[in-house]
Amino acid sequence: EGRLGPSAVVLDHTSGFEGLLLVDDDLLGVSVTWKWLYEVLISSQGLMQIGWCTLSCRFNQEEGVGDTPDSYAYDGNRVRKWNVTTTNYGKSWAAGDIVSCLIDLDEGNISFCLNGVSLGVAFSDISRGSGMAYFPAISLSFKESVAFNFGSRPLRYPFWYPMEGYRPLQDPPRADLLKSQNLLGYLRNVFSTGIDAQEGKLLDRDQSMWHMQGEPTALITVAHIFNHFAPLMCKVYLVEDVLMNFLLGILEGGGSVEEHSLIQHFLDLMWLLMEDYEIHECLKQLMMSLLRAYRFSPIVPDLGLQIHYLRLTIAILRHEKSRKYLLSNVLFDVLRSVVFFFIKSPLRVEEAGLQELIPTTWWPNRFNKEDPKEESDDERLRRRSYERGCMRLKKRIEVVEDLQVQILRLLLNNKDKGGGEASRYIFLNKFRKFLQENASNRGNPTVLCPPEYMVCFLHRLITAIRACWDEHKLRNPPARCSDEAYVPPQIFYNGKVDYFDLQRLGGLLSHLRKTLKDDLASRANIVIDPSELQAVTMDDLEEEDESAGTTTLRPSATQAIGGALARPSWLSSPTLGRANRFLSTAAVSLMNPRRPLSALEKVKVRSLCAEQRTEEDIEGHHGSEGLLLGRPPEEKDTPITENSLLEILDGAVMMYNLSVHQQLGKMVGVSDDVTEYALALKDTEEKLKRCPKRRSDILDELQKSQQVFSEKLNHLSRRLAWINVTIYSKEKMLDIYWLLQVCIRTIEHADRTGSLFAFMPEFYLNVAMNSYNSLKNYFSPVSGMEELPGYDETLTRLAAILAKHFADSRICGRSDPPPPPPGDAVYLIIRNNLSRLSRQINMMKNLLAPYEQRPWAQTNWILVRLWRGCGFGYRYTRLPHLLKTKPEDANLPSLQKPCPSTLLQSHMAKLLRGDPELASSFLNSVLNQLNWAFSEFIGMIQEIQQAAERLERNFVDSRQLKVCATCFDLSVSLLRVLEMTVTLVPDIFLDWSRSASDLLLRRLAQLLNQVLNRVTAERNLFDRVVNLRLPGLESVDHYPILVAVTGILVRLLVDCDPQGTQRATSVLLVDPCFQLRSIQYLLGQTEPASAGSGSPAANKKHFSLQAYTDYINAEELSKVEKMLGHLSEESKQAAAATQPTSEEDLCPICYAHPISAVFKPCSHKSCKACITQHLMNNKDCFFCKATITGVEDYEKPAAN
CATH class of the missing domain: 3.30.40.10 (Zinc/RING finger domain, C3HC4 (zinc finger))
Incomplete structure (x- = not known):
């Protein structure tokens, strides 16, 4: 009634405009009359428009739901409603929310609910009548994902709708629902009834005490009930509404999960009395229902809902047979089980109950470390109350985290060997495939694990790894404890662990296997089969993968394929992963290191596909070393831990590199927001104190601003408390620090293997640098980095590693260089902790190698840090044009504190002075990169200026602004490196007995004149873009680039000997781009205004170095004046002597x-x-x- 279409309602993917849409088959239901609803589970927070449309609506890439006359949509990302035009409506949604879409075709209204709370009527008087039928519809941006519930599962918020007469588009299976509830009632009666065999009567008993043994009558009765109950448990609605609630009810009594043995007995009955296909489908649907319930449950102050679902998950996974089936076929193949380890951050703190948990808010009021201001008694009380609230929150979140670790401990159990492989080895193979899917940049982006999930999963995994590691240490005292953990180097080259197509330090794996095969044989006793070295192209590997796949694919893998492709992307992980490119082609032989082997005794060891590996392949047996095949002589023959834990640890390091580091940097933004709003509030309060009482209009506006800032800070401070507890707590900091130490030990051990060091995946070096950067810049505001155990020793070892990394011939050009901040971290570590002179000189020699064919930007940042604090006007921490009250961004190269190293500068000078060829090639590459960087910068600001001058409304891409600012920063840093070179070794440019000096000086003069002309011209392109003050271009200003150029000119024209000054002057003046007005501009001397110029230009404030007395001292200014006088006189003489040229x-x-x-x-x-x-x-x-x-x-x- 009131609806057309089939009884089962799903998405229609055969019509409409779609880019990448993974849905099930069949057609949508269509509403004609009455009141209808459906639910949408929001899996990502991006741009989406959800609602209703008619059959006449036509959508494309530009127009979606809500953009046509007969389509209506709610957009929680922008908090608006859409029907051709748009207005404000509702609340903002977040990932994990549920939107209910309601349509009343009797009254002609459309409304929406968010997590069961009505947002009010969005549209009224919608079109109705003959031929008008409404369909559920959605428009999504790329990579966004949702899940629909038209009624095939129980509605999450049904209590709103029956009162108002709303029905889901798909009716619940009422008959089956009643039947299953009755059958479950019969089972409850059996569990709570005992038989007294002696007296022949029934007894009431606690159902938790029930068990199968010794009660044949009860078992026969249960078997009869299951004969009717089992077929019903293949239906998702009944599993979620009946079975899951029954199992949850068993756990409601409290106590530990282990105390509720009835769930274990019930699962035993299911495996005993249900057909295999029935129990498999039932368990799959049960875990999917649990995952949905956990993922989309609202956050309450005690996190009771999340705890409830996690306890049931633990109870199910404690059942060995169920656990192994779920691990093999469901948790990684059908579900995105990482969701179980995620604790979502509430976007709306009032709904999460944080106002009751943290009643008093607090935020820092000291923004300058030199500020001696003491906190007041009131502020101290607020801070302590806030900290107590944070501790209450932390204790509640720790309960959830402990349950999540318990789940992982169950999956890492390696003692449950009854009926096949132990759980740990099934988990290990699935975990490796999970890493492969997320490491590959190909395929469907919607199946990649979101980085916020990865962060939580990594921390729980580290906790579980360390617990298992230390338990093994207790059982085997010779093994290492987790505080000494590392990954042995043979894992990187023996072919036992798959690293997919990830880059190695020495280049591609196929190249290393060819060039280092002799070293593998002599040092690691591993022989590469020559016939296997032929398949080195991607085509060869694909062909071999296909042939291998046709013969080795097992039934369980086939089932995983079907199940994966049938599930919606919000809850599944359908990418199957490519066949193991290295392991399926590399055959290795082991030679016993204790005695030489004959050719007949060499045993071929074919590496197995990750899906096929067994415990014996991993742990080894009967003298086999498993994963540790091919131990180099530098490695001691002492146990580290179980081999399986080593591979999981290796995977944890890879996880950090994949997306965890980027997410840690992203979440720091909330802390920055708190600081910015706190500054704005402090500034407003100071203005209120200064405002005259007679100006009531200004007072009202300031009071409104004060209220807005205070409310925003109350919200952000509670949200920040949640983030600090879940992401930046002391315990999480120790996890990242432990990972840093693991990387350091691993690199140190691999380094001792000589040429085989090249096999190490390069992500180990990335994680070593990035984890230090995280500890320094992301965690330190919450927890002091210096308090970490063994901090000084760790930094010293990291300094030695990084110094050697820059001078290591075994490392080729890296495919994915870290951004500038790690380069800065590298410099600080090396400067403060590198003591050996030979390492310092080797590092400097490598830094001065030509920039081409290597990640030169990071190298240049390090050279700049050598000089910062010594250059002309280069002693600032914050650029003069930036507000001193703006929160400091530790990632901006322009905001790093001066920290020069005269020792490393002297090494640089000796190297350049003593090796003319090195000096020439280095400076040639610096000048080339400067020419490129500044040209790119000019080209981009031209595009930005053109976009800004268009009359129509337009937006400049934030990514373009970021790249533009980076090019500017690179230009300034390259100029500073040139200034350092000219200051330390001026002979490179001015001693014309050197073959390249004349050319280098001419090129330098040419570039300096080009930069000056572009930057100093009044009302030109650079001037206009700087005056726009676009967000993202904060570092772009006249001062940083002009003082860098001035520093070079002063060194050449003032500080040099007369002969050098004369040579530099003649080359500078002969350059056709030289203009004296550019030098005059530095001191604020501008050309006289032309007759047609307007008054605004005449009154404009001009740039002058004399205005920056806090940044440029009197001696430096006098040198600029001397330089201007010198060039003025020389240019007059040059002009008089110049002869015209045809x-x-x-x-x-x-x-x-x-x-x-x-x-x-x-x-x-x-x-x-x-x-x-x-x-x-x-x-x-x-x-x-x-x-x-x-x-x-x-x-x-x-x-x-």
């Missing part, structure tokens, strides 16, 4: 200098500067591409 005699490349060189053998001509610069990078003729064999001086023949 256009035919000018260089056809630069059109600036006269022709002075002829190429051989092609006889083309140019100036010497152009051809010399060209030949540094290319030996072909600029014009005809013939190979140049020589360059000769050219003099124009005398005219007849």
Whole structure:
């Protein structure tokens, strides 16, 4: 009645516009009359419009639900409703919320609910009548995911709807529901009834005491009930509404999960009395229902709902047979089981009950570390009350975390060997496949594990690993404890662990296996089969994967494929993972290290696919070393721990590299928001004190602002408490610190293996640097980094590793260089902790290698840090144009505190002075990169300026602004490296006995003039973009780049000896781009205004170094004035002596200098500067591409 379509309602993926949509088959239900509803489970927080549409609606990439006349949508991301036009409506939603979409076709109204709370009527008087039928509809942005419930499962918030007469689009199976409830009632009666065999009567008893043994009558009765009950348990609605609630009811009495043995006996009955396909489907649906219930339950102050569902999950997983089936077929193949280890952060703190849990809020009021202000008594009381509230929250969250660790401990059980492999080895193989899916950039992006899940999963996994590790240590005293954990180096090269297509330190694995096969044989006793080295191309590997897959695919894998593809993406992980590229092709042989083996005794060991490995393959048996095959002589023959734990630890390090580090950096934003609002509130309160009482209008506005800031801070401080407890607590900091120590030990052990160090995956070095960066910049505001145990020793060891990394020939160009902040961290670690002189010199030599073909940006940041604090006007922490009250961003290179190293500077000077070839190649690469970076910056600000001048409303992409600011920062840092070089070793540019000095000086002068012309011109492109003050371009300003250029010019023109000054002056003035007004601009001397110029330009405040007395001292300013006077006089003399040159005699490349060189053998001509610069990078003729064999001086023949 009132609805057309089939009884089972699902999504229709055969019509509409879709990019990537994973749905089930069949068609949507359609509503004609009455009141209807459906629920949408929000799995991601992005851009979505959810609602209703008619059959006449046509959607495309630009127009979705709510953008056509007969479609209506609610958008919780932007908190608006849509029907052609848009207005504010409802509340913002978050991942884990449930939206109920209601339509009343009798009254013509559409309304929505968020987590069971009505948001009110969104649309009224909608179109109705003949031919009008409404369908559920949704528009999603790329990578967003939701799950629909049209009634195939129990509605999460049904209590709102019966009172108002709303019905789900799909009716519940009422007959089956009643039947299953009755049958379950019969089972309860059996469990709570005992038989007194002697007296022949029935006895009442506690159902928790029931068991199967010794009661044949009860077992026969249960079997009869299950004959009717089992078929019903294959239906998702009945599993969720009847079975799950029954099992939850058993646990409601409290106590530990172990005390409720009835669940174990009930699962025994299910496995005994149900067909295999029935119990498999029932367990799958039961775990899916538990996962949904946990994921989408609202957060309450005691987290009671989450605890309830986790306790039942533990109870089910304690049953060995059920656990192994779920591990093998469900937890990683059908479900995204990582959800069980996630604790979602509440977006709306009032709904989570944080106001009751943390009644008093507090935020820091000291924003300057040098501020000696003591906190008041009131502030101290507020802070202590807030901290007590945070501790209450922490204790409640720890209960959930302990349950999550218990789940992992069950999955890591390696003693349950009854009926097949132990759980740990099933988990290990599935975990490796999970890592493979998330490490690959190919395939469906919606199945990748969200980074917020990864963070929680990593912390629970580390806790479980350490517990299992230390338990093994107790049973085996010679083994290492978890505080000494590391991954042995043979795992990286023996082919027993799959690293997919991840980069190794020495390059591609196929390349390493070819070039280092002799080292593998001599040092690790591993022989690569030559025939296996042929399949090195991707095509070869794919062909072999396909042939192997057709013969080795097992039934369980086939079932996993079908189950995975049938599930919606919000709850599944359908990517099956590629076949093991290395392990399916690499055959290795082991030679016993105790005695030489003959050819006949060499045993081929074919590495197994990750899905096929057994306990024996991992742990080893009868003399086999399992994962530790091929121990190098540098490794002691003492046990570390169980091999399976080593591989799981390796996976944990990989997880951190995949997405955990980025998520840790992202969540720091909430703390920054608190600081910014606190500053704004403090500023408003100070204005209130200064505001005259007679200005009531201003007082009202300030009071409103004060109230807004206070409310926002109350909300953010409670949300920050949640984030600090779940992400940045002391315990979580210790987890990351332990991971850092694991990486350090692993790198140290691998380093001792000589050339085999190249096999180490490069993510170990990434994690070593990034985890230190996290501890320093993300955790330190909450927990002091210096309080970590063994902190100083750890930093010293990390410094030695990183110094060697920069000078290590075994490491090729890295495929994924870390961003600038780790480079800064690297410098600070090395500077403060590197003591050996040889390591310092080797590191500096590597830093001065040419920038091409390597991650030069990070190297350049480190060189800049050597100099910061010594350069011209380069002693600032914060740029002068930025507010001093703005929260400090530790990641901005422009905001790092000066910390120069004169010792490393002296090493640099000696290396450049003593090796002319090194100096020439280094400076050539620096000048090339400066030319590129500044050109890119100018090109991008041109695009930004054009976008800003358009009349229509437009937005500049934030990513473009970020890249633009990065190019500017790179330009400034490259100029500072040039300033350091000119200061430390001016002879490189001014001693013309060096072959490259003249060219390097000309190129330097050319670039300096180009930068000055672009930056100093009044009302030009740079000036206009700086005045826009766009968010994201905070570091772009006149000061940082002009003082860097000024520093170079002062060193060349003022601080050098007279001969050097004269050479530098002549080269600078002869450059056609030189303009004296650019030098005058530095001191605020501008050209006279033209007759047509307006008054605003005349009154504009001009840039002048004299205005920055806090940043530039009097001596530096006097040098600039001296330089200006010198150039003014020299430019006058040069202008008087310059002879005009005809256009035919000018260089056809630069059109600036006269022709002075002829190429051989092609006889083309140019100036010497152009051809010399060209030949540094290319030996072909600029014009005809013939190979140049020589360059000769050219003099124009005398005219007849």
